[in-house]
Amino acid sequence: MTNHWVDIKNANVVVVMGGNAAEAHPVGFRWAMEAKNNNDATLIVVDPRFTRTASVADIYAPIRSGTDITFLSGVILYLISNNKINAEYVKHYTNASLLVRDDFSFDDGLFSGYDAEKRQYDKTSWNYQFDENGFAKRDETLQHPRCVWNLLKQHVARYTPDVVENICGTPQADFLKVCEVLASTSAADRTTSFLYALGWTQHTVGAQNIRTMAMIQLLLGNMGMAGGGVNALRGHSNIQGLTDLGLLSTSLPGYLTLPSEKQPDVETYLAASTPKATLPGQVNYWSNYPKFFVSLMKAFYGDDARRENGWGYDWLPKWDQAYDVMKYFQMMERGEVTGYFCQGFNPVASFPDKNKVVASLSKLKYMVVVDPLVTETANFWQNHGDMNDVDPAQIQTEVFRLPSTCFAEEDGSIANSGRWLQWHWKGGEPPGEARTDGQILAGLLHRLRKMYREEGGKGAEPLLKMRWDYLMPDHPEADEVAQENNGVALEDLYDANGVLVAKKGQLLDSFAQLRDDGSTSSACWIYTGSWTSKGNQMANRDNSDPSGLGNTLGWAWAWPLNRRIIYNRASADPQGKPWDPKRMLIEWNGSKWVGNDIPDYSAAAPGSGVGPFIMQPEGMGRLFAIDKMAEGPFPEHYEPFETPLGTNPLHPKVVSNPAARIYDADAKRLGDHSEFPYVGTTYRLTEHFHTWTKHARLNAIVQPEQFVELSEQLAGKKGIVNGDTVKVSSKRGFIRAKAVVTRRLQTLKVNGQDVETIGIPIHWGFEGVTQKGYMANTLTPFVGDANSQTPEYKAFLVNVEKD
Numbered sequence: 001m002t003n004h005w006v007d008i009k010n011a012n013v014v015v016v017m018g019g020n021a022a023e024a025h026p027v028g029f030r031w032a033m034e035a036k037n038n039n040d041a042t043l044i045v046v047d048p049r050f051t052r053t054a055s056v057a058d059i060y061a062p063i064r065s066g067t068d069i070t071f072l073s074g075v076i077l078y079l080i081s082n083n084k085i086n087a088e089y090v091k092h093y094t095n096a097s098l099l100v101r102d103d104f105s106f107d108d109g110l111f112s113g114y115d116a117e118k119r120q121y122d123k124t125s126w127n128y129q130f131d132e133n134g135f136a137k138r139d140e141t142l143q144h145p146r147c148v149w150n151l152l153k154q155h156v157a158r159y160t161p162d163v164v165e166n167i168c169g170t171p172q173a174d175f176l177k178v179c180e181v182l183a184s185t186s187a188a189d190r191t192t193s194f195l196y197a198l199g200w201t202q203h204t205v206g207a208q209n210i211r212t213m214a215m216i217q218l219l220l221g222n223m224g225m226a227g228g229g230v231n232a233l234r235g236h237s238n239i240q241g242l243t244d245l246g247l248l249s250t251s252l253p254g255y256l257t258l259p260s261e262k263q264p265d266v267e268t269y270l271a272a273s274t275p276k277a278t279l280p281g282q283v284n285y286w287s288n289y290p291k292f293f294v295s296l297m298k299a300f301y302g303d304d305a306r307r308e309n310g311w312g313y314d315w316l317p318k319w320d321q322a323y324d325v326m327k328y329f330q331m332m333e334r335g336e337v338t339g340y341f342c343q344g345f346n347p348v349a350s351f352p353d354k355n356k357v358v359a360s361l362s363k364l365k366y367m368v369v370v371d372p373l374v375t376e377t378a379n380f381w382q383n384h385g386d387m388n389d390v391d392p393a394q395i396q397t398e399v400f401r402l403p404s405t406c407f408a409e410e411d412g413s414i415a416n417s418g419r420w421l422q423w424h425w426k427g428g429e430p431p432g433e434a435r436t437d438g439q440i441l442a443g444l445l446h447r448l449r450k451m452y453r454e455e456g457g458k459g460a461e462p463l464l465k466m467r468w469d470y471l472m473p474d475h476p477e478a479d480e481v482a483q484e485n486n487g488v489a490l491e492d493l494y495d496a497n498g499v500l501v502a503k504k505g506q507l508l509d510s511f512a513q514l515r516d517d518g519s520t521s522s523a524c525w526i527y528t529g530s531w532t533s534k535g536n537q538m539a540n541r542d543n544s545d546p547s548g549l550g551n552t553l554g555w556a557w558a559w560p561l562n563r564r565i566i567y568n569r570a571s572a573d574p575q576g577k578p579w580d581p582k583r584m585l586i587e588w589n590g591s592k593w594v595g596n597d598i599p600d601y602s603a604a605a606p607g608s609g610v611g612p613f614i615m616q617p618e619g620m621g622r623l624f625a626i627d628k629m630a631e632g633p634f635p636e637h638y639e640p641f642e643t644p645l646g647t648n649p650l651h652p653k654v655v656s657n658p659a660a661r662i663y664d665a666d667a668k669r670l671g672d673h674s675e676f677p678y679v680g681t682t683y684r685l686t687e688h689f690h691t692w693t694k695h696a697r698l699n700a701i702v703q704p705e706q707f708v709e710l711s712e713q714l715a716g717k718k719g720i721v722n723g724d725t726v727k728v729s730s731k732r733g734f735i736r737a738k739a740v741v742t743r744r745l746q747t748l749k750v751n752g753q754d755v756e757t758i759g760i761p762i763h764w765g766f767e768g769v770t771q772k773g774y775m776a777n778t779l780t781p782f783v784g785d786a787n788s789q790t791p792e793y794k795a796f797l798v799n800v801e802k803d
């Protein structure tokens, strides 16, 4: 989230689209209700299903799963055509006025630079025109035909209300109602808060779904504002922490990148990672990258990270490509992986094409499962009839199970969706032989080190050089790790005037104190400030709220630097006056920034030329994403890989995302709408959490048996009545479940045909105390978003029959 949970109450309009907050985030959703009940906010829900969130909405609009880019591009066209934008904001804070290269183009579904063989774009033409000083060219009158503004207008011109209705199946009247309400928040004193989750991410166009909404927020002037922003409702309690700490194959903590094979030394890597500002006067905060990186290396390797050895650069792994989970299972299926370490992950239940996942695990020599529960993954080799049709005698994989604790059995911090790090204390002793994940990893490290020391072997150095100075080496404590994340002065630190800023050994107060000369260490620069010389800020529990905006600065700690709303510089106009004085976050008092939040980049006075989006080289919000997205600098509608239409009404030659990666073997496992005519979509229920709670008797009682949902019309056609057992099949397999016939799902008219949706909750499997069930992921396809590789769980093709 750019904003935070409590801030949702400040919104005038709350849009839940691509999520079902009342069901999946019932506690946080109270803030949307607070906006509705106490701020007269309009609550809008756009969802293929009439959900529990929709049941309390003011406006509900149905949509065909996988078509949000069309809907949102239609909104952009509406806002531009009706002049419902915050024009000052757009001019000063977005890249609308910047000129784009002449060789950038879009034609018949493809942007310039496409390589069909590699399924990749050469993004060179997706960039600005630069002058001789390396600054982007600009036309502040927005007249130039190559300025982002005019290219955007041209790009979205196709997304008329007719086209929206034809592709999304959303009745025009519903669509226009949504447009009108959203448009009302282009006024400086009104905001929309968008809440989304998996209904947007779990598509082959997932990242672009979110980007299209972010563009709307920029046009409306809602980024950086109280009650505005882009608000991802995160999943697991600490999934935000996972992202912050860089647990992806090409990431390092604090959104730094792991070096690639093409970067042979630290100088090349740092030069490539430290972009220069591309507008005069601009400060690009990533110019501090070397300080964050060198401090991280000091945290990793301690005294062994020295300038002479590039701070231990050679010990970091170098990537040749991303090893996301899809890539990994693909390698496993081909027999290219020997062992698999599976910690807090149940891929047989949660990853797509379950039969492929099981076949892949069957090729391993060994697998280690670290989990507090018995999972389908740990027992993938057991036969459960149609639910898991394997022959154990044919599977040679040796499985080791290491029981771990759960979060309630240890101290630690949890980063919530709003970037708050909240400390929690151990609530009870773990049962039996369970150990914390830290203990398990420490135990492995020591044993591996011992073996390397005694027997030698390739690649030993990174393990042997790793700093490991915890008080109890077999049991790193949460507070030690938290302080390591925060960072510490390794020498006395002085500022430019010779004044002492931090004594050697002192915990640092801000990442502004980090240095690139080896005198500081920090394992995650964005967490600097969370455990300072003043103590554990994450344990703060003062909930006073002087402004009434919910920015309780004394409650827990938010990254960066306890700032509650990021980009809050954009909540004030170029002169530093709040766009909306009633919801003032920060303002310029003539000599400094003051207000109800920690000011974003407080050093920059109005007029200094520093834009509010300081992590970008041009300091601006991007309506045209110059070189980042895999499939284009503007969002474009592509059909799901399994489309009920069999075509793309906008450009039949380019049906689905041309830059999404799909392996040949999986392409052969895609179904066609003639054989599998209905849209399958998977989702959650409040009563269960993934596949864990089927181990708990109370949850099993409230939601005991697997079911699927279908419309009255489809049920009638198929002779299915409530409570029948049905068989739902896709090209990859089938499940059996009870039928729930409901008006919550409706037939949509799309491109001249009827489209039916079958709703499939995800929570059942062959372990636990609920009734045994089929894994929903038996049905889903092995293809993901072109940028994040998040699987397309929300739109695929199925058939249904009475069993």
Ligand SMILES: Nc1nc2c(c(=O)[nH]1)N[C@H]1C(S)=C(S)[C@@H](COP(=O)(O)OP(=O)(O)OC[C@H]3O[C@@H](n4cnc5c(=O)[nH]c(N)nc54)[C@H](O)[C@@H]3O)O[C@H]1N2
Binding pocket: 017, 018, 019, 020, 021, 023, 024, 025, 046, 047, 048, 049, 051, 063, 064, 065, 066, 067, 068, 196, 197, 198, 199, 200, 233, 234, 235, 236, 681, 682, 683, 684, 685, 686, 687, 688, 689, 690, 794, 795
């Ligand atoms: N009780 C409970 N709470 C949970 C979880 C749980 O298992 N149980 N899981 C947690 C996790 S890990 C996560 S990530 C979150 C997920 O939170 P959500 O994303 O809210 O959960 P889902 O139910 O997967 O899907 C959300 C909605 O997206 C809709 N949808 C599907 N496709 C589309 C589309 O193309 N466009 C639009 N506009 N909507 C679409 C679905 O109909 C569904 O109502 O929930 C978390 N909270």
Ligand SMILES: Nc1nc2c(c(=O)[nH]1)N[C@H]1C(S)=C(S)[C@@H](COP(=O)(O)OP(=O)(O)OC[C@H]3O[C@@H](n4cnc5c(=O)[nH]c(N)nc54)[C@H](O)[C@@H]3O)O[C@H]1N2
Binding pocket: 198, 202, 235, 236, 343, 344, 345, 346, 347, 349, 350, 351, 370, 371, 372, 373, 375, 404, 405, 406, 407, 437, 682, 683, 684, 689, 690, 691, 692, 762, 776, 777, 780, 793
């Ligand atoms: N079809 C379909 N598939 C989906 C989704 C969907 O909407 N539709 N949603 C996707 C989403 S958003 C997510 S997040 C994934 C989740 O996928 P997974 O991460 O595989 O699922 P979980 O079952 O939440 O968690 C895995 C295991 O972690 C264990 N665990 C809990 N606490 C600890 C701990 O402290 N230490 C260790 N070592 N283990 C622990 C649990 O017991 C559980 O067995 O599923 C994805 N799969």
Ligand SMILES: [Mo]
Binding pocket: 234, 235, 236
């Ligand atoms: Mo999730």
